[in-house]
Amino acid sequence: xxxxxxxxxxAQLDDVARWAQSSSVWPLTMGxxxxxxxxxxxxxxxxxxxxxxxxxxxxxxxxxxxxxxSGRVAQKMGPIVKRLYDQMADPKWVxxxxxxxxxxxxxxxxAIIQGVDTIIPVDVYVPGCxxxxxxxxxxxxxxxxxxxxxxxxxxxxxx
Amino acid sequence: xxxxxxxxxxxxxxxxxxxxxxGNAMVLSMGPQHPSTHGVLQIMLEIEGExxxxxxxxxxxxxxxxxxxxxxxxxxxxxxxxxxxxxxxPESNSLCYALAVEKLLGITDRIPxxxxxxxxxxxxxTRIASHCVWLGTHGIDLGALSIFFYCFDLRENILxxxxxxxxxxxxxxxxxxxxxxxxxPDGHVERLDALLKKFxxxxxxxxxxxxxxxxxxxxxxxxxxxxxxxxVAWGLTGPALRASGIAYDVRKAFPxxxxxxxxxxxxxxxxxDAYARFVVRLxxxxxxxxxxxxxxxxxKAGPITIDDAKIAPPPKEAIALSMEALIHHFxxxxxxxxxxxxxxxxxxxxxxxxxxxxxxxxxxxxxxxxRTRPPSxxxxxxxxxxxxxxxxxxxxxxxxxxxxxxxxxxx
Numbered sequence: 001x002x003x004x005x006x007x008x009x010x011a012q013l014d015d016v017a018r019w020a021q022s023s024s025v026w027p028l029t030m031g032x033x034x035x036x037x038x039x040x041x042x043x044x045x046x047x048x049x050x051x052x053x054x055x056x057x058x059x060x061x062x063x064x065x066x067x068x069x070s071g072r073v074a075q076k077m078g079p080i081v082k083r084l085y086d087q088m089a090d091p092k093w094v095x096x097x098x099x100x101x102x103x104x105x106x107x108x109x110x111a112i113i114q115g116v117d118t119i120i121p122v123d124v125y126v127p128g129c130x131x132x133x134x135x136x137x138x139x140x141x142x143x144x145x146x147x148x149x150x151x152x153x154x155x156x157x158x159x
Numbered sequence: 160x161x162x163x164x165x166x167x168x169x170x171x172x173x174x175x176x177x178x179x180x181x182g183n184a185m186v187l188s189m190g191p192q193h194p195s196t197h198g199v200l201q202i203m204l205e206i207e208g209e210x211x212x213x214x215x216x217x218x219x220x221x222x223x224x225x226x227x228x229x230x231x232x233x234x235x236x237x238x239x240x241x242x243x244x245x246x247x248x249p250e251s252n253s254l255c256y257a258l259a260v261e262k263l264l265g266i267t268d269r270i271p272x273x274x275x276x277x278x279x280x281x282x283x284x285t286r287i288a289s290h291c292v293w294l295g296t297h298g299i300d301l302g303a304l305s306i307f308f309y310c311f312d313l314r315e316n317i318l319x320x321x322x323x324x325x326x327x328x329x330x331x332x333x334x335x336x337x338x339x340x341x342x343x344p345d346g347h348v349e350r351l352d353a354l355l356k357k358f359x360x361x362x363x364x365x366x367x368x369x370x371x372x373x374x375x376x377x378x379x380x381x382x383x384x385x386x387x388x389x390x391v392a393w394g395l396t397g398p399a400l401r402a403s404g405i406a407y408d409v410r411k412a413f414p415x416x417x418x419x420x421x422x423x424x425x426x427x428x429x430x431x432d433a434y435a436r437f438v439v440r441l442x443x444x445x446x447x448x449x450x451x452x453x454x455x456x457x458x459k460a461g462p463i464t465i466d467d468a469k470i471a472p473p474p475k476e477a478i479a480l481s482m483e484a485l486i487h488h489f490x491x492x493x494x495x496x497x498x499x500x501x502x503x504x505x506x507x508x509x510x511x512x513x514x515x516x517x518x519x520x521x522x523x524x525x526x527x528x529x530r531t532r533p534p535s536x537x538x539x540x541x542x543x544x545x546x547x548x549x550x551x552x553x554x555x556x557x558x559x560x561x562x563x564x565x566x567x568x569x570x
Binding site: 031033034074075 | 191194199223227312314
């Protein structure tokens with residue numbers, strides 16, 4: 001099979017782009033509840049998320065790639081989470097951290113949205129109440145793997 | 160994709176209607192997603208240039224319905240949801256709730272001494288861990304990033320000790336009605352000793368980084384000053400009250416869990432500003448460690464739960480050997496315990512101030528009502544009073560120095 005110069009070159013560049021992208025998944029600074037404290041712990045010395053290139057927590061959704069829904073999403077907070085997700089630029093990823101964000105957890109009541117996936121699409125769910133920081137690091141690893149192995153991201157793929 | 164129940168809700172925050180817009184002032188919404196609001200606080204600000212004319216905190220973005228959920232759970236199960244209120248100090252919540260229910264059951268005097276001492280150790284360690292998170296995040300808000308790493312390193316050390324005892328880093332549910340979930344594991348005293356040995360060095364470092372730092376002092380001294388009269392009128396408790404010169408500490412005023420047996424000081428300052436609150440909390444961490452040391456030295460072997468099978472399930476070893484113990488265990492787990500009718504208020508000194516539970520029982524196996532007095536909610540009220548006339552940058556200092564936790568404010 002004959003490979004045109006452009007084709008060959010672009011395919012390689014996409015790999016490089018994916019590698020770069022997967023090494024700089026910047027999370028959004030959005031703490032909701034208990035899990036937010038564990039989310040802070042991963043930036044601290046013992047866990048050090050900087051090893052994965054994700055220590056740059058951005059306060060503005062425009063600059064963030066990853067939304068970590070860290071904790072229970074109250075009915076009042078739901079629209080805000082949705083709006084923040086919409087404000088993030090493509091490609092973007094979502095980690096649902098902990099039982100409450102994933103399914104409502106132990107709060108099966110009037111106040112809590114039963115799973116944040118009812119309002120935004122979720123890529124990785126982390127179990128636990130709250131999950132250990134290791135769990136969150138693993139979730140970021142899974143997002144990185146997804147990007148490297150041809151999921152959303154790269155310069156050829158559409159978001 | 161289904162948008163669910165949220166689609167019908169107004170997207171505009173309700174707080175925007177709180178302030179009337181006139182010609183000059185600009186209305187700015189700060190939060191609920193803002194890195195320095197320490198959670199999901201929204202503050203509607205009326206600003207002129209950089210200075211705040213009016214600040215209206217808008218809460219409820221983390222309303223979890225914990226009090227209502229507790230009414231649908233057994234007395235013992237309710238503790239799991241209650242522990243998730245003040246998530247910086249989970250053990251304080253469970254301790255206060257357990258004390259309240261024990262008061263209703265009339266077993267306050269029958270809690271074994273060892274259980275009380277371990278409860279004190281756990282509660283004081285959680286206070287230090289909570290203050291670590293407070294100082295780390297407060298530092299980040301003001302641009303002092305390095306303090307965060309020191310604080311979280313110390314917090315990890317404390318959490319390791321807590322995890323060894325309770326089995327979980329954050330919500331161990333270790334303190335139970337009638338005693339504790341389990342005795343301390345082997346080697347725990349050594350773990351505590353290692354922490355006690357490391358602590359003074361860490362504390363010196365924390366003080367060295369910030370206490371005499373001129374930038375830190377410039378940012379915090381005379382910012383957010385609360386006078387003693389205001390502090391009392393607004394119902395402030397904890398470090399926020401003691402920084403204004405009023406030495407009210409529930410551990411001294413209404414001792415519980417044997418706090419009257421320990422020697423410790425109640426640190427106070429008279430300035431009432433953000434710096435005073437900062438120093439009071441640092442002093443408090445040292446006093447907490449003093450209490451932990453005393454409790455650790457006083458600890459003797461003994462039972463860790465009340466010897467009453469109607470309240471606490473019998474130990475596992477007994478269940479394997481005794482039919483009666485098995486029946487009691489089955490009854491306590493499947494039916495829950497029954498608490499005589501009545502109502503009770505129990506307060507403890509949580510890292511943020513007076514945490515109280517008003518618990519009502521109708522004699523059933525579930526609480527009739529669990530009402531919380533969250534210290535953060537009352538402390539947060541001060542913000543409306545102290546914010547006007549200050550810069551927006553100082554508002555960040557004020558929020559940080561009041562140390563609100565929104566799990567507790569919104570419940």
